[in-house]
Amino acid sequence: MSGPGLADLATAAGPRGTLVTVGWLDPRPASMPMQAPLTIHRYMSFEHTLDPVVVRRMAAFLGAGLRTGAIVPTVDRTFTLEQAAEAHRHLEQGDPFGKIVLTV
Incomplete structure (x- = not known):
């Protein structure tokens, strides 16, 4: 996620929140959130999908977050x-x- 919606996502996450963004396809400028502290995990390019080790790491990270409830879609x-x-x-x-x- 990029573009103007990034600040809204950060606000929704709240202080000490965690944001996981994948893609960054929106070409519009993104105002960076000023909420502190905020953890942002960014997956910004599709080049990482060419590396099977990285894909497994991403899947494990996201899967664990979903299983534990740390990530709720x-x-x-x-x-x-x-x-x-x-x-x-x-x-x-x-x-x-x-x-x-x-x-x-």
Whole structure:
């Protein structure tokens, strides 16, 4: 995550919060959050996906966070695979608050 939404994410995480961002695809400027202390784990390029050791480390880190509850994903809405077109329309209508999940 980059762009202007980074400051909002930092505010939501709160003081002593932890932010995990993957991708950094938004080309717009990102105002860096001034909340202190704030831990930010950034995965900024896709080059890391070419290294299987790094991919395993990332998967272990994220998996452990999910298992322990240290990372709790925010889900906006869940759709079945058959509802993929509807899910896409939902994304196009604006910024959902959280991730869109397709179940198989």
